[in-house]
Amino acid sequence: MPRVHKVNALAAGRTRSAGAVAFAVYNPSVCGSRRPCSARVDSNCGGKGAPIPRHGLSRMSATHKAHDHAPAMRVEDFRLVTGTGKYAADWNLPGQLYAHFVRSDRAHAEIVSVNVEKAAKYPGVKRVYTGEDAMRAGYDKFFVIVNWPGRGGEPIRKPPRPALAAGRVRHVGDAVAMIVADSALAAQDAAELVEVEYRDLPAVVTVEEALAEGAPQLHEAAPRNLAFDYEGGNEEAVKAAFANAAHVTRLRLEVSRVAPNPLELRGCTVQYDPGDESYHFYVCIQGINMMRKQLAFATDVPEDKLVIHAQDVGGSFGQRSAAYPEYCMQMLAAKELGRPVRWISTRTEGFMTDTHGRANTVTGELALDRGGKFLAMRLDWLGDMGAYLSATGSASHTRNPTTCMTGVYRIPALYGRFRLVFTNTVPVAAYRGAGRPDIAYVIERLVNRAAAELKMDPAELRRRNFIPPGAFPY
Known part of the structure; x- marks a missing residue:
């Protein structure tokens, strides 16, 4: 060794x-x-x-x-x-203040009241923000990549997402208030004094529960908790191929939810410059232009007024591509208080608030002829979006799988229906291949199951159906 x-x-x-x-x-x-x-x-x-x-x-x-x-x-x-x-936590600016967030300890509830009086009086506290402040600033929308129509020409449904929860919390970790203080410890101590009264609501934590008749509804703008209904391929051609198939393999699969959990904790420091009305962000990110576009959309601040500073990033995996709600509230505080505002998450916050990945439930069907040749594949794909849409999750769970539906095989007819569903869980975004590994897993599991049912060597079944060299570009 x-x-x-x-x-x-x-x-x-x-x-x-x-x-x-x-x-x-x-x-x-x-x-x-x-x-x-x-x-x-x-x-x-x-x-x-x-x-x-x-x-x-x-x-x-x-x-x-x-x-x-x-x-x-x-x-x-x-x-x-x-x-x-130099990572996000290594940036320190003169006169900076420290933010800490009060978060929901339940998956679904109405917010009856948020009492911040004691917290606001705690020594060192400069300001306490709630959902009312976020709504007053107009911070209730976030950028979503998908802008193309779904089945029947229906658009994706994009319910409001306040930067701080207003009226209702929809997942454990949903931010309810932000404390800004002279020190991180003072902000944390004051957070213990915020009193939130909830009225609990039933929660749904799987896509199948969320789509069921009579299920609790997360958003008025998304009936039956359905965010997007999308399709790809030729449904009629697939139906015809299945009708003439000698063998059909069916399989239900869970592509399990994962928390990317980079080594570096998420963090951001925001500084406002009144001279040119610009905002400076010292943040762990995956792309400067992507971050600017999302922040501009969420806050209505022009992109050229958003300056992103980034050096080292301790892991991203798709999770660091988002402009998170915390950053928007830091912008509000930095401008109002006239000092930089710094926030570094805890590991627990990371699990509860950094976007998750995967979370797909897929029913797949593969049609074969008597010689083991693939005729068609059909997918019923349920993508868990969590409580809110992220910037990338809707694309990684619809467009990306449809572009890879054949895998490495010649499959004459393909059809997939992709439904994106809201649940009372952490929002889901692109992660490590962004839907492409998911579809590869589904296809290969179907091939293995078909080989077992046909009592055929899996390698031989694959050999018979590989895309031949002469067919490229395929």
């Missing part, structure tokens, strides 16, 4: 601060040398032209050929492993 040694960073020809170290790997099975490889490769390396190991950190393809030029080295590693990276 390769050994990991701590080596002086100067061995790599780099300057370092006192006590800084780098890590290097060497594998005696490659070159027989007991000298650790440093951060660069030089002519003294005994492994030049040596066999490539099958295992270990330095594994490469056996067909790899050496280059005459020096290898291109990664430039960010030394800075990150020596603790000099």
Whole structure:
């Protein structure tokens, strides 16, 4: 096995601060040398032209050929492993205030009252915001990518989403109030003094429960909790193929909900500049332009007045592509109070409020002829959107699967119905492939089940149905 040694960073020809170290790997099975490889490769390396190991950190393809030029080295590693990276929590601005959010401890309830009187008087507290403040500012809408019609020309339904809950909470973690104080501890202490009276409502936590007749309704604008009804493919051609099939495989699958949970906690610091009426965001993000567009939509602030500062990001996975409600409330506070407002979430908040991924329930059918050739595939796809629409979830659970419905197989007829459903759970967004791994999983499970039912080698069934080279581009 390769050994990991701590080596002086100067061995790599780099300057370092006192006590800084780098890590290097060497594998005696490659070159027989007991000298650790440093951060660069030089002519003294005994492994030049040596066999490539099958295992270990330095594994490469056996067909790899050496280059005459020096290898291109990664430039960010030394800075990150020596603790000099800059993440969202590392930004600190002069005079900054600290935000803390009061969150719902129930999945579905009416908000009878929010009493912030005691919290507002707590030492160090500058302001307490509630859903009334969010609604007064007009912060009740968020950007959604889907702008194309669904089945029968029906548009997607986009219920309001206040930046702080107003009138009702719809999932555990829904933010009800924001405390802004001189210190993070003062904001947290004051949050304990906010008194929220709820009237509990029945909750639905699965898509099938949510679509059932008489189910509790999350939004007036989305009857039967249906956000979008979308289809792709040729329904009539699929019906005809199934009618003539020698064998039909059916399977119901759960593509389970996941919490991406990046190592870096979500955080943002917002500064308002009254000179040019601009907002500066120091935030963990996945794309600057995407963040600006979403924030502009949510707050009606022009995009050119939104300045995004980002350096290092400790994991994104689709989850960091959203402009979250907390950032909008920080904008409101930063402008009103005239000081930067910083918020860094806890790990618990991350599980309750950072968008989740996957959460699809799929019934799939595969039609085959007597020779094991695929004739058609039909899908009934239920995508859980959680309590509110995110920017990307509606696209990752409709458009993306439809573009990958054949997988790697020649399937003459395809049809999928994709329904997006509201539930009393954390909102869902794009995650690691954004619907494409989900459809691949569904297809391959159908193929495996068909092989088992036909008592055929799964590899042979796949071989018979692969898209042939001559059919590309397919």
